[in-house]
Amino acid sequence: xxxxxxxxxxxxxxxxxxxxxxxxxxxxxxxxxxxxxxxxxxxxxxxxxxxxxxxxxxxxxxxxxxxxxxxxxxxxxxxxxxxxxxxxxxxxxxxxxxxxxxxxxxx
Amino acid sequence: xxxxxxxxxxxxxxxxxxxxxxxxxxxxxxxxxxxxxxxxxxxxxxxxxxxxxxxxxxxxxxxxxxxxxxxxxxxxxxxxxxxxxxxxxxxxxxxxxxxxxxxxxxxxxxxxxxxxxxxxx
Numbered sequence: 001x002x003x004x005x006x007x008x009x010x011x012x013x014x015x016x017x018x019x020x021x022x023x024x025x026x027x028x029x030x031x032x033x034x035x036x037x038x039x040x041x042x043x044x045x046x047x048x049x050x051x052x053x054x055x056x057x058x059x060x061x062x063x064x065x066x067x068x069x070x071x072x073x074x075x076x077x078x079x080x081x082x083x084x085x086x087x088x089x090x091x092x093x094x095x096x097x098x099x100x101x102x103x104x105x106x107x
Numbered sequence: 108x109x110x111x112x113x114x115x116x117x118x119x120x121x122x123x124x125x126x127x128x129x130x131x132x133x134x135x136x137x138x139x140x141x142x143x144x145x146x147x148x149x150x151x152x153x154x155x156x157x158x159x160x161x162x163x164x165x166x167x168x169x170x171x172x173x174x175x176x177x178x179x180x181x182x183x184x185x186x187x188x189x190x191x192x193x194x195x196x197x198x199x200x201x202x203x204x205x206x207x208x209x210x211x212x213x214x215x216x217x218x219x220x221x222x223x224x225x226x227x228x
Contacts, residue, residue, distance in 0.1 A: 034214040038146075042220070043111075044204065049214040087152060091213045095170050096142075096154040 002026050002090055006099035012107040017078045021102045023071045023088035032092040035064055035073045038085045038101070047086075048073065078104075109133040109217045111205045116222030119195055127190040127222055129205030136181065137161040140208035141188045142215065143179065145201035145224075155203070158188060173199075195226045 003026035013019050023033065031051035038044045046055050048064040051071055061076040075082055083106050088099040115127040129141070140163075143155040156169040158179045167179050178191040188205060202223050206215040 032213070036215070036218075044206075044215075044218040046214070046216050046218070049209065049212055049216075055216065089152070089215075094157075094168050098152040098154070100151040 001095055002029060002092065002097055004088055004090055004097050004099040006086075006088055006102050008102060009100065010103040010105065012105050013078055014107045015078050015080060017107075019075050019078060019104065021073045021086055021088075021104075023066075023073070023099050025069045025071075025090055028068045029090045029092040031067050032090055033064075033066065033071050034089045034091060036087055036089065037082075038087060044087075080106075109207065111207060111217060111219030113203060113205050113219045113222040116203065116224045118225045118227065120228050121195060121197055121226055123195050123226070124191070124193045125195065125224060127192070127203055127205075127224070129188040129190075129219060131186045131188070131205075131207070134207070136186050136188060136207075137183045139210060140213070141179075141181075142206045142208060143188075143190050144204045144206055144215075144218075145199075146204065146221075147198075147201040153201070155190070157208070192224070195224075197226050200224060200226045 005024045033051045035048040036044050036046045052064045063074045085101045085103045087101050110132045112130045119125050140159050142157045146152045156179050159166045176194045180189045202221040204221045205219040207217040209216040
């Protein structure tokens with residue numbers, strides 16, 4: 001199975017800050033990498049697919065990059081609604097696996 | 108508007124069974140691969156399994172942790188997907204989400220709100 005390792009596991013930041021979350025795959029996954037946002041009590045929200053393609057309706061302050069084994073999710077200017085947990089996920093093959101998550105908290 | 112609504116969760120004893128439902132609206136579920144993903148407290152998400160679309164005869168894939176115990180099925184007349192869970196274990200306790208797989212790539216584009224399954228004596 002491909003292991004997905006996210007860092008950091010938690011992050012404190014302020015509104016307006018730029019933040020970057022990293023995700024590393026244990027083997028090359030080309031660009032078969034997605035990011036999604038999770039808030040308790042809400043449906044998870046898909047943000048990015050194919051490592052860097054923004055999903056429809058997702059604000060442009062979100063961006064993704066990377067290929068192979070190393071990927072990043074960047075939020076250019078944090079907004080209050082962005083405080084949540086973020087997960088990366090590969091879909092290169094079965095089983096699909098996820099990172100352990102990055103909890104983004106208000107400083 | 109695409110919507111996925113899960114139901115059927117609850118408290119069940121170890122060794123018991125439960126069937127979860129995922130009612131789709133705003134699209135034809137038979138046109139999409141549909142997956143189940145679970146999120147246990149303090150853990151990262153875990154992919155549970157997949158049912159492919161109608162052209163692929165609704166064939167399925169499962170995580171090793173549930174293979175032989177869980178079964179994914181569909182009812183096109185109800186535009187719904189199901190997860191039959193047998194021989195439940197305490198480690199199956201989680202929020203279970205239904206997710207739609209995009210037709211333009213094998214990623215999840217929509218998720219439901221989830222339904223909570225608690226396995227405990």
